[in-house]
Amino acid sequence: xxxxxxxxxLLGALGMLLQKNIIVAGLFMVAAFFGVAGLFVLLAxxxxxxxxxxxxxxxxxxxxxxxxxxxxxxEEEAAEVGHPxxxxxxxxxxxxxxxxxxxxxxxxxxxxxLAERGAAMPPAVxxxxxxxxxxxxxxxxxxxxxxxxxxxxxxxxxxxxxNL
Amino acid sequence: xxxxxxxxxxxxxxxxxxxxLLFAIGLAAVLLRRTLLMQFMGVELMLNAANVALLAFxxxxxxxxxxxxxxxFIIAVAACEAAVGLALIIGLYxxxxxxxxxxxxxxKQ
Numbered sequence: 001x002x003x004x005x006x007x008x009x010l011l012g013a014l015g016m017l018l019q020k021n022i023i024v025a026g027l028f029m030v031a032a033f034f035g036v037a038g039l040f041v042l043l044a045x046x047x048x049x050x051x052x053x054x055x056x057x058x059x060x061x062x063x064x065x066x067x068x069x070x071x072x073x074x075e076e077e078a079a080e081v082g083h084p085x086x087x088x089x090x091x092x093x094x095x096x097x098x099x100x101x102x103x104x105x106x107x108x109x110x111x112x113x114l115a116e117r118g119a120a121m122p123p124a125v126x127x128x129x130x131x132x133x134x135x136x137x138x139x140x141x142x143x144x145x146x147x148x149x150x151x152x153x154x155x156x157x158x159x160x161x162x163n164l
Numbered sequence: 165x166x167x168x169x170x171x172x173x174x175x176x177x178x179x180x181x182x183x184x185l186l187f188a189i190g191l192a193a194v195l196l197r198r199t200l201l202m203q204f205m206g207v208e209l210m211l212n213a214a215n216v217a218l219l220a221f222x223x224x225x226x227x228x229x230x231x232x233x234x235x236x237f238i239i240a241v242a243a244c245e246a247a248v249g250l251a252l253i254i255g256l257y258x259x260x261x262x263x264x265x266x267x268x269x270x271x272k273q
Binding site (some may be wrong): 001002006009010013016017022025026032036039040042043044045047048051055056059060063064068070071076077079080081087091093094095097098102106111112114115117119122123129130133134137138141145149151152153155156157159 | 173175176178179181182185186187188189190191192193195196197198202204208209212215216219221223224226229232233236237242243244246247248250251252253258262264266267
Protein backbone atom coordinates (compact mmCIF):
# COMPACT_ATOMS: atom_id res chain seq x y z
CA UNK A 1 0.00 0.00 0.00
CA UNK A 2 2.74 2.42 1.01
CA UNK A 3 4.63 1.80 -2.21
CA UNK A 4 1.51 2.37 -4.32
CA UNK A 5 0.73 5.75 -2.73
CA UNK A 6 4.40 6.78 -2.76
CA UNK A 7 4.57 5.98 -6.49
CA UNK A 8 1.32 7.91 -7.20
CA UNK A 9 2.75 10.91 -5.35
CA LEU A 10 6.18 10.89 -6.95
CA LEU A 11 5.01 10.04 -10.49
CA GLY A 12 2.34 12.76 -10.25
CA ALA A 13 4.96 15.28 -9.17
CA LEU A 14 7.38 14.14 -11.89
CA GLY A 15 4.62 14.36 -14.50
CA MET A 16 3.89 17.90 -13.35
CA LEU A 17 7.56 18.84 -13.68
CA LEU A 18 7.94 17.44 -17.21
CA GLN A 19 4.54 18.35 -18.68
CA LYS A 20 4.52 21.23 -21.20
CA ASN A 21 0.78 21.94 -21.03
CA ILE A 22 -0.10 23.77 -17.80
CA ILE A 23 -3.62 22.30 -17.52
CA VAL A 24 -2.30 18.73 -17.72
CA ALA A 25 0.44 19.68 -15.25
CA GLY A 26 -2.26 20.92 -12.85
CA LEU A 27 -4.10 17.60 -13.15
CA PHE A 28 -0.85 15.70 -12.47
CA MET A 29 -0.54 17.89 -9.38
CA VAL A 30 -4.00 16.72 -8.23
CA ALA A 31 -2.77 13.11 -8.60
CA ALA A 32 0.25 13.95 -6.42
CA PHE A 33 -2.05 15.49 -3.77
CA PHE A 34 -4.24 12.36 -3.79
CA GLY A 35 -1.12 10.25 -3.26
CA VAL A 36 -0.11 12.42 -0.29
CA ALA A 37 -3.63 12.03 1.16
CA GLY A 38 -3.21 8.24 0.85
CA LEU A 39 0.11 8.46 2.69
CA PHE A 40 -1.65 10.38 5.49
CA VAL A 41 -4.22 7.58 5.83
CA LEU A 42 -1.36 5.07 6.13
CA LEU A 43 0.13 7.31 8.84
CA ALA A 44 -3.02 6.69 10.95
CA UNK A 45 -4.17 10.27 10.30
CA UNK A 46 -7.54 10.30 8.47
CA UNK A 47 -8.17 13.88 9.66
CA UNK A 48 -5.14 15.20 7.78
CA UNK A 49 -6.06 13.07 4.75
CA UNK A 50 -9.57 14.58 4.64
CA UNK A 51 -8.16 18.11 5.04
CA UNK A 52 -5.63 17.43 2.30
CA UNK A 53 -8.36 16.35 -0.11
CA UNK A 54 -10.72 19.20 0.79
CA UNK A 55 -8.22 22.06 0.89
CA UNK A 56 -5.56 21.04 -1.66
CA UNK A 57 -7.30 18.84 -4.20
CA UNK A 58 -10.54 20.76 -3.72
CA UNK A 59 -9.99 24.44 -3.08
CA UNK A 60 -6.42 25.26 -4.10
CA UNK A 61 -6.35 23.19 -7.29
CA UNK A 62 -9.74 24.54 -8.41
CA UNK A 63 -8.32 28.04 -7.86
CA UNK A 64 -5.16 27.19 -9.83
CA UNK A 65 -7.09 25.59 -12.72
CA UNK A 66 -9.47 28.57 -12.75
CA UNK A 67 -6.54 30.98 -13.08
CA UNK A 68 -4.98 28.79 -15.81
CA UNK A 69 -8.26 28.96 -17.76
CA UNK A 70 -8.33 32.78 -17.38
CA UNK A 71 -4.90 33.14 -18.98
CA UNK A 72 -4.90 32.74 -22.74
CA UNK A 73 -1.78 30.65 -23.39
CA UNK A 74 -1.56 27.19 -21.90
CA GLU A 75 1.92 26.35 -23.19
CA GLU A 76 5.18 27.65 -21.82
CA GLU A 77 6.36 30.70 -23.78
CA ALA A 78 9.58 30.38 -25.75
CA ALA A 79 12.59 31.47 -23.73
CA GLU A 80 13.74 35.05 -24.31
CA VAL A 81 17.31 34.13 -23.38
CA GLY A 82 18.41 30.58 -22.65
CA HIS A 83 20.26 30.00 -19.39
CA PRO A 84 21.90 26.62 -20.11
CA UNK A 85 24.47 26.79 -17.31
CA UNK A 86 21.92 27.83 -14.68
CA UNK A 87 19.50 25.10 -15.83
CA UNK A 88 22.14 22.38 -15.52
CA UNK A 89 23.23 23.79 -12.17
CA UNK A 90 19.65 23.66 -10.87
CA UNK A 91 19.20 20.06 -12.06
CA UNK A 92 22.47 19.22 -10.33
CA UNK A 93 21.36 21.05 -7.16
CA UNK A 94 18.01 19.23 -6.97
CA UNK A 95 19.70 15.85 -7.61
CA UNK A 96 22.42 16.55 -5.04
CA UNK A 97 19.83 17.62 -2.46
CA UNK A 98 17.76 14.46 -3.03
CA UNK A 99 20.76 12.11 -3.03
CA UNK A 100 22.38 13.74 -0.01
CA UNK A 101 19.12 13.78 1.98
CA UNK A 102 18.34 10.14 1.20
CA UNK A 103 21.87 9.09 2.19
CA UNK A 104 21.58 11.02 5.46
CA UNK A 105 18.17 9.53 6.30
CA UNK A 106 19.34 5.98 5.60
CA UNK A 107 22.58 6.42 7.56
CA UNK A 108 21.04 8.21 10.57
CA UNK A 109 21.04 6.18 13.77
CA UNK A 110 18.48 8.45 15.45
CA UNK A 111 15.95 7.99 12.66
CA UNK A 112 16.42 4.21 12.83
CA UNK A 113 15.92 4.18 16.60
CA LEU A 114 12.79 6.36 16.29
CA ALA A 115 11.44 4.05 13.57
CA GLU A 116 11.97 1.00 15.80
CA ARG A 117 10.57 2.60 18.95
CA GLY A 118 7.42 3.85 17.20
CA ALA A 119 6.90 0.83 14.96
CA ALA A 120 3.62 -0.14 16.69
CA MET A 121 0.66 1.54 14.97
CA PRO A 122 -0.75 4.31 17.24
CA PRO A 123 -4.54 4.79 17.52
CA ALA A 124 -5.90 6.75 14.56
CA VAL A 125 -6.08 10.52 15.00
CA UNK A 126 -9.68 11.58 15.62
CA UNK A 127 -11.28 14.91 14.81
CA UNK A 128 -12.36 15.12 18.46
CA UNK A 129 -8.79 14.81 19.70
CA UNK A 130 -7.50 17.38 17.19
CA UNK A 131 -10.28 19.81 18.16
CA UNK A 132 -9.56 19.41 21.88
CA UNK A 133 -5.82 19.98 21.36
CA UNK A 134 -6.50 22.95 19.09
CA UNK A 135 -8.81 24.75 21.51
CA UNK A 136 -6.93 23.83 24.68
CA UNK A 137 -3.51 25.06 23.62
CA UNK A 138 -3.81 27.10 20.44
CA UNK A 139 -6.90 29.30 20.66
CA UNK A 140 -4.92 32.46 19.89
CA UNK A 141 -3.23 30.82 16.89
CA UNK A 142 -6.63 29.69 15.65
CA UNK A 143 -8.05 33.22 15.86
CA UNK A 144 -4.96 34.67 14.15
CA UNK A 145 -5.32 32.08 11.36
CA UNK A 146 -8.91 33.22 10.83
CA UNK A 147 -7.83 36.87 10.73
CA UNK A 148 -5.05 36.00 8.29
CA UNK A 149 -7.49 34.22 5.97
CA UNK A 150 -9.69 37.33 6.03
CA UNK A 151 -6.68 39.56 5.26
CA UNK A 152 -5.65 37.28 2.38
CA UNK A 153 -9.19 37.34 1.01
CA UNK A 154 -9.36 41.15 1.10
CA UNK A 155 -5.85 41.34 -0.37
CA UNK A 156 -6.71 38.99 -3.25
CA UNK A 157 -9.83 41.02 -4.11
CA UNK A 158 -7.90 44.30 -3.89
CA UNK A 159 -5.13 42.97 -6.14
CA UNK A 160 -7.39 41.63 -8.88
CA UNK A 161 -10.10 44.29 -8.98
CA UNK A 162 -9.44 46.76 -11.79
CA ASN A 163 -10.80 49.91 -10.15
CA LEU A 164 -11.71 49.87 -6.50
CA UNK B 165 13.33 -2.60 9.60
CA UNK B 166 16.46 -1.11 8.12
CA UNK B 167 17.50 0.39 4.80
CA UNK B 168 15.70 -0.76 1.69
CA UNK B 169 13.20 -2.83 3.67
CA UNK B 170 11.98 0.28 5.51
CA UNK B 171 11.67 2.20 2.25
CA UNK B 172 9.65 -0.55 0.59
CA UNK B 173 7.29 -1.31 3.48
CA UNK B 174 6.52 2.10 4.92
CA UNK B 175 8.98 2.56 7.75
CA UNK B 176 9.84 6.09 8.90
CA UNK B 177 12.73 6.16 6.44
CA UNK B 178 10.36 5.39 3.56
CA UNK B 179 8.17 8.41 4.32
CA UNK B 180 11.19 10.66 4.77
CA UNK B 181 12.63 9.52 1.42
CA UNK B 182 9.28 10.24 -0.29
CA UNK B 183 9.20 13.69 1.36
CA UNK B 184 12.78 14.44 0.26
CA LEU B 185 12.15 13.36 -3.34
CA LEU B 186 8.90 15.38 -3.43
CA PHE B 187 10.79 18.42 -2.16
CA ALA B 188 13.53 17.96 -4.78
CA ILE B 189 10.94 17.68 -7.58
CA GLY B 190 9.20 20.84 -6.32
CA LEU B 191 12.53 22.66 -6.17
CA ALA B 192 13.34 21.53 -9.72
CA ALA B 193 9.93 22.84 -10.88
CA VAL B 194 10.64 26.25 -9.30
CA LEU B 195 14.14 26.43 -10.78
CA LEU B 196 13.56 24.93 -14.24
CA ARG B 197 10.11 26.10 -15.33
CA ARG B 198 9.63 29.71 -16.39
CA THR B 199 5.84 29.98 -16.15
CA LEU B 200 4.90 31.58 -12.83
CA LEU B 201 1.96 29.17 -12.36
CA MET B 202 4.29 26.17 -12.67
CA GLN B 203 6.67 27.72 -10.17
CA PHE B 204 3.73 28.29 -7.83
CA MET B 205 2.74 24.63 -8.13
CA GLY B 206 6.36 23.70 -7.35
CA VAL B 207 6.15 25.72 -4.13
CA GLU B 208 2.94 23.88 -3.21
CA LEU B 209 4.74 20.56 -3.78
CA MET B 210 7.56 21.59 -1.45
CA LEU B 211 5.03 22.60 1.20
CA ASN B 212 3.39 19.18 0.88
CA ALA B 213 6.75 17.45 1.24
CA ALA B 214 7.27 19.22 4.57
CA ASN B 215 3.79 18.12 5.70
CA VAL B 216 4.53 14.47 4.86
CA ALA B 217 7.73 14.59 6.94
CA LEU B 218 5.93 16.32 9.84
CA LEU B 219 3.07 13.81 10.03
CA ALA B 220 5.45 10.85 9.53
CA PHE B 221 7.49 11.95 12.56
CA UNK B 222 4.25 12.47 14.52
CA UNK B 223 3.05 8.92 13.77
CA UNK B 224 6.36 7.38 14.83
CA UNK B 225 6.31 9.39 18.05
CA UNK B 226 3.09 7.64 19.08
CA UNK B 227 0.47 9.63 17.17
CA UNK B 228 1.21 13.12 18.49
CA UNK B 229 -1.90 15.34 18.08
CA UNK B 230 0.11 18.60 18.12
CA UNK B 231 1.41 17.73 14.64
CA UNK B 232 -2.09 17.57 13.19
CA UNK B 233 -2.87 20.97 14.78
CA UNK B 234 0.32 22.34 13.19
CA UNK B 235 -0.74 20.81 9.88
CA UNK B 236 -4.05 22.66 10.23
CA PHE B 237 -2.21 25.97 10.60
CA ILE B 238 0.12 25.12 7.71
CA ILE B 239 -2.75 24.57 5.30
CA ALA B 240 -4.42 27.78 6.48
CA VAL B 241 -1.21 29.63 5.52
CA ALA B 242 -1.04 27.65 2.25
CA ALA B 243 -4.59 28.70 1.37
CA CYS B 244 -3.71 32.37 2.02
CA GLU B 245 -0.55 32.00 -0.03
CA ALA B 246 -2.50 30.43 -2.90
CA ALA B 247 -5.13 33.19 -2.93
CA VAL B 248 -2.64 36.09 -2.80
CA GLY B 249 -0.12 34.43 -5.14
CA LEU B 250 -2.72 33.73 -7.82
CA ALA B 251 -4.10 37.28 -7.45
CA LEU B 252 -0.57 38.60 -8.05
CA ILE B 253 -0.20 36.40 -11.15
CA ILE B 254 -3.51 37.70 -12.55
CA GLY B 255 -2.50 41.29 -11.80
CA LEU B 256 0.84 40.75 -13.54
CA TYR B 257 -0.85 39.17 -16.56
CA UNK B 258 -3.14 42.22 -16.91
CA UNK B 259 -0.18 44.62 -16.90
CA UNK B 260 2.35 42.68 -18.97
CA UNK B 261 0.29 40.11 -20.90
CA UNK B 262 2.74 37.38 -19.86
CA UNK B 263 3.31 34.96 -16.99
CA UNK B 264 6.91 34.17 -17.92
CA UNK B 265 9.10 34.97 -14.94
CA UNK B 266 12.09 35.79 -17.18
CA UNK B 267 10.07 38.55 -18.88
CA UNK B 268 8.95 40.05 -15.58
CA UNK B 269 12.35 40.35 -13.95
CA UNK B 270 11.93 44.12 -13.53
CA UNK B 271 9.20 45.63 -11.36
CA LYS B 272 9.25 48.84 -13.41
CA GLN B 273 6.65 49.14 -16.14
